[in-house]
Amino acid sequence: MRKAHIASLAVAALAALSACEQVSPPPSTGGGGPVVAPPSVEPSAESLAYARYYAGVQQRLLTQGLLRTDGGGPDTPIIARNLVANFERIALYNEYTLSGGRFVAQQTPATLRRWERPVRLQAHFGASVPEDTRDRDRAELARYADRLSGATGHSIRAVGSGGNFHVLYLNRDEQRAAGPLLRRIMPNISEGTIREITSLPRHEFCAVYSISNADAPNVYVSAIAFVRTEHPDLLRRSCVHEEVAQGLGLPNDSPVARPSIFNDDEEFALLTTHDEMLLRMLYDSRLRPGMTPDEARPTLQVLADGLLGGPS
Template sequence: MRGVRPFALVLAVSACGAVPAPDTQDDLSVQSRAISSATLFGPPRPYAPARSNAQIAQDILELGFRLESGREIPQFSRFEGPVALRLTGQVPPLAEIETDRLIARLRSEAGLDVRRVSGAAQITIEFVPRAAMRRLVPAASCFVLPNVASWDEFRAAPRADHLDWAVIAERQKALVVAPADATVQEMRDCLHEEVAQALGPLNDLYRIGETVMNDDNFQTALTGFDMLVLRAWNHPDLQPGMTRAEVGARLPAILAQLNPRSGASRSLALDPIPTPRAWTDAIENSLAASNRRRSFAFAQAALRIALDQDWQDERLAFSLFLAARFAPPGQGEEALDALISAASIYSARPGGEVPRAHVELHLAAQALASGQYPIVLRLTENAMGPARRSENGALLSSLMLLRAQALERMGRVTEAETLRRDAMPFAIFGFGSERAADDRRDEIAALIRQ
């Protein structure tokens, strides 16, 4: 389930997880000027999985045999045979193009027999107005359900027993519910994560930075790690109904076959202990709190737990990141130190390029506000490559606009204006309209006046 898009203009500029829905029908019509991810970013270039096969095997078991609520799933489940997928509801502009691009990736990178149809299908993607979604499921921007084929069917019995993933072995049908009035990027992000979970594991894990199945929302399009997990999950040596132990016994051979270059991957210390619920609750409360003071208090609680657990992974880095984002104005130096520490942790983690780019966005914003323009150029140059490869238009355009502002202050006005023009298509893709893109440009310009 892709959670509420949490990042607002906190600290300096957002980490680009928050892509607000357009407020008016005029804004919705502007979205039709956006162009597809294929046109913006070219052929997919996901980062290859960087973890060892031993770690990936553990990751798959934790992703596949536990729900996000923490409930255990007793048996392995998936679709068997070819999978048909259809779009229905208030289908937004570019949804068909983005879906077809996703299907092409699933076929070529994960080896899955998936096709889009107009009739009956195993997976239905229904686009529903955001307001209607939130009346029924307030905490999610999109989600996937088993054993239903329409929003109306789910709405008629939202707590029915047949909606329990934990009792399913062979999947027969699934419903992906996505907002009809989202930005193109959020619509694309929902398609990637929810379709992947319909076809593979259902859980999200904060400790894995190289996957969309992480509620930090740093990764937005399916990664090389995700495609390997899907390929392994649908391997013929696994069958619906297997226990966790049975799947675990077969995964080493499956991954050795699918990922023979694992020997070159960075090894991690295996951590078999599930993340404490208290830490997850503190993170979620920090992101959902109604004011910055409460967000900071919850972020500090999460950071204390991470330090007590002696973590050195994404959970500590994300705790530091949130503590910095929500730090009171008088704790600027502490916030900067926390961001630097988070960037260092992400740099040492497999697949850490994209999470680090989000941290560098905040570091660049602080450097811009303090007049350190060469540092802005260095940070944005380092982060723009991962932002482009992960196909994150909101992140990439924000980095470009930060860089343009620094160039302008250094007297390189022509370069700055060219960069702002180049950023506009990515900003419309990420933020939803030209007006929203202009608002982001103005927010970044205002950093110098703070």
């Protein structure tokens, strides 16, 4: 089992999305973003089966002592050399690559990528999502935006309209019908990417697509994250935490990163202290978009030593 972190499109999909500047805001629908059409009256049998499946997955992981929400503790010490190594693997490699018009899992070296303009997170809901659940999701997204802004020192906040980082909360039925919504919030999106999002299979829990312009391929200007509403609460929050953080410029996973959500072992459900350090390093002014691992490594060591009080 794993979540999907569909590759950053900053480099991999420039041919399809190189014209994506900051998109015009979609029409307002009362502060919550557009609702996917056609509206769902009742979830399909497939969507109900998804909900049962994800409920079972969450319970199984919790029974195994996974999906921790404590952020790490005495059992997960963080040392500088590991922090540098984890940063290199998570920030300076891609998890997915574009091949034959489709995204395939393949670890490939990359350069440092991040946002330069302010990040504005906007939630979009399928019609199946009750209003009280939308309110909880908006509140969670706003709290998380504040935490990310504090960790990075970058301007990040949740908005009701005019966003450039779109978080879609959809069930399986609405996922299939999301093409019109995707074209509305991102007019230059490719048909291939729409197919990827609308057909993402059940074993892919959630996904994020970060997008840049051809003239600045290492600077993100927009993003789309997809979160399944069939998830029970903790898996839903976990998807939001991981995909939004990845969409800021940490696109890969590492099997040795700990304590971290950027590890497919699912030990941690929510952003950890270690992950906040990675974000702080990523947005430090001593690094710049486009740096290679060799160029970044000396500065990364300085940053890690500073965060941890000296070499370790």
